[in-house]
Amino acid sequence: MQVSDSPRKVALAVLLVVALAFTVVWRLRPGLVQKVLPGGEKRVVLSRFEVPHLPAAPAPPPPLSEGAGRNLFTFGAPPTPTPDPRPTPTPVPPPPVTPGPPRPTPTPPGVLLPDGRRLPPPPPFSLPYLGWLGPRERPVAVFRDGNDVLVVPVGSVVKEKFVVREVGPTTVTIGYLGYPENITTQVPLAR
Numbered sequence: 001m002q003v004s005d006s007p008r009k010v011a012l013a014v015l016l017v018v019a020l021a022f023t024v025v026w027r028l029r030p031g032l033v034q035k036v037l038p039g040g041e042k043r044v045v046l047s048r049f050e051v052p053h054l055p056a057a058p059a060p061p062p063p064l065s066e067g068a069g070r071n072l073f074t075f076g077a078p079p080t081p082t083p084d085p086r087p088t089p090t091p092v093p094p095p096p097v098t099p100g101p102p103r104p105t106p107t108p109p110g111v112l113l114p115d116g117r118r119l120p121p122p123p124p125f126s127l128p129y130l131g132w133l134g135p136r137e138r139p140v141a142v143f144r145d146g147n148d149v150l151v152v153p154v155g156s157v158v159k160e161k162f163v164v165r166e167v168g169p170t171t172v173t174i175g176y177l178g179y180p181e182n183i184t185t186q187v188p189l190a191r
Contacts, residue, residue: 119178122185130142131189132167171186171189173186
């Protein structure tokens with residue numbers, strides 16, 4: 001360690017060490033004073049805390065008499081339940097029944113013709129649509145009928161009840177014999 005040449009730095013360091021020593025002695029001085037006890041004995045007191053005087057412990061409670069208390073190894077009748085202090089709620093009366101609007105008369109099934117006659121509903125089309133063949137100008141629909149494959153161009157009759165009206169890549173439009181041309185069903189590709 002190199003000693004500094006500046007006497008000001010040395011004087012400042014000595015002054016700081018003296019101030020620190022003075023502060024430590026000043027703080028610890030009250031704890032190092034000897035105290036004289038009532039019996040004439042001297043003892044060094046390191047702090048000012050004194051243990052408070054505690055009264056004697058209270059007497060233990062009297063032992064339980066025979067039959068009083070609870071035995072964990074015997075079973076007895078369960079205690080009677082305490083009654084519920086809450087009042088029983090009164091049931092809310094049901095809302096009065098009001099008649100709703102009259103129900104409309106259902107439309108009978110079938111197709112209503114312009115002259116007022118009613119045709120029965122068209123039969124369901126049950127053949128799966130497999131896809132189409134041919135050029136875009138003249139596509140041909142392909143259906144499966146059990147183990148047979150039916151290839152039907154637009155305008156042809158299928159199963160003597162259905163007419164192929166339009167063929168598309170994902171659906172085919174089916175019309176019905178004896179029904180107006182606007183009564184059709186869209187059949188999607190089979191999965």
